[in-house]
Amino acid sequence: MQVLRRTVLAAAFAAALAAPFAALAQDIKPRIIRFGYGLNEQSNQGRAVKLFAQEVEKRSGGKMRVRAVGAAALGPDVQMQQALIGGAQEMMVGSTATLVGISKEMALWDTPFLFNNAREADAVLDGPVGQKVMAKLDEKGLVGLVYWENGFRNLTNSKRAVNKLEDLDGIKLRVMQNNVYLDSFKTLGANAVPLPFSELFSALETKTVDGQENPYNTILSSKFYEVQKYLSITNHVYSPWIVLVSKKWWDQLSKDEQKVLRDAAVASRDFERRDTRDEAGRALAELKAKGMQINELPPAEAARMRDKLTRVNAGIGANIGMDLWQETQAELAKLREKK
Template sequence: MATAIHTTGRRTLLAAITGIALLGGAWQAHAQAQDVKERTLRFAFSLAKDHPLGTGAQVFADAVAQKSGGKMKVTLFPNAVLGSDPQNLSAIRGGTLDFTSMATGLVASIDKQFGVFDLPFLFNSAQEAFAIVDGPVGTRMLDDLSKHGVIGLGIWDLGFRNMTNSKRPIAKAEDVAGLKIRVIASPVYIDLFSTLGANPVPMTFGEVYGALESRAIDGQDNPVGVIESAKFAEVQKYLSLTRHVYTGMPFMMSKKTWDGMSEAERKIIREAADEAKQAERKVSLAKEGQAIDGLRKTMQVNEVSPAELARLRQKVQPVVDKFAREAGEAVSKQVADELARLRAAK
């Protein structure tokens, strides 16, 4: 009899504990729902909506909506409709724009460390770049952006840059000489093309197509996915696969917007950003080969021989040395050491 009473009591206690746990869980879910407000957030970028970055942006917007139960909405503004990359960077720092993504070379305008990622011929593959930007060095650099009014939410993939122009194929370093080439408004790109004998012309991305069409410039450099989505093949004849610089795209949020959010909302943003980063990279890598095949139908595409690529590397080594110092000797050494470790482990 005593055993039966003891067993019944234990069941009652377990039921009570379970009930309390369920009530606690329900209360926690309710509290979290209360912590998520109705918000409409804006995400502006310079590339086309059908570019992999646009795909990643849509994945992010969808994930935020799903995780917030539809309370938080992200509206996308592709094709530089709200302004150029420098204007978007200024806007998120000022709190008048919530999200943007742009090349590391442009982010280096507010934090010179990011210039390390734009060193010519730094990475041999996208996987090397991902390992560095997702590792301790990249994570610390993204965290450091908070000093500049920006929350770093990961680095997306734009890919390896290649050269297009309307004059001639680029098969060796000397072929670059004399060409007017649009470059990102970043010192490393200006010095890179100057060293190769070109006439670099800094220009925002939204202006490039028109300048190529009017022959105000001869060419430009971008990953093949950008060349395809921006329809540069309509105004350029030659594509040379130089893969001279890898470009990552930091995904950034206004710290002012972030500071106004609850922990529950921040968790939604971070989780959605991680999902979008992985999705964007997957699409971007798959797109590269497809884009080259597609561009071969309308452009004259040439590979650059390993021997000539080695000559290109040698010619721009002074640029690498200079901007490694500019980015900071400590961060440059960290990246070099980590790359050496990754390559030794293969």
């Protein structure tokens, strides 16, 4: 009986000692990751961020959780990039075009008519060239994880259909805050106006600008059809998004935590590209149903635009470094031979 009583007392004492530690374990909070993005929650960007958040929580066993903040609530791309560099925000996804002021090599992706199709884009972005460009961010206070698809960019405006090069003359066209975009559209005859995406709808509505250029999905999810009449299919630039992490914050993570984020990012990339491409065809049909007048730029006019932009392309090569430019062209030539 005494042995039994001692056993019970010992068990009770052990339980009493363990209780505070169990409570402490329950009180350990998961690592919260603020992930900012520009589009709304219902967009292809919003859906992919949601999947990324689910993957992070699952792969970390709930120890890491993503707090997604969309609709540019944490600021436009440039503001979020600075917040990441300073360590005030953990993650974001945004356009590579807005990174050019931080890392000049990112201007490679702004080259007009660089890719003929999504297959070429995937191969170059995920291959040695894309990874080399991404790695340059490390020394700038950012870590690139993966490229997502934004898609081929097309023109919309409230003035007229763009069927030929001359139709761009004098159109006030919003472009991203990026010198390649500014130079390209000025060269093509448009009055290029740099504006943050968060200000674009209002600028179109008030006629501060006449038009803009974005992929179908963004035109639809941002409801530009409410303030734009003409959509001209130009496919003038393939514009990727990039998932970024604050290097200050990243360097504080364990290798396991970094792996969780990298693996979740790859899963989100594969989902996002499928989702975006599936949606693009539906988006174009829906934009037509909503009353937009849609025309396709004839190949001969696309060739005229490409020729007109020779100087801009030469400038991109000189700016990013001719070695990188030639490596990219060689990779594209190889891909085109495999057709």
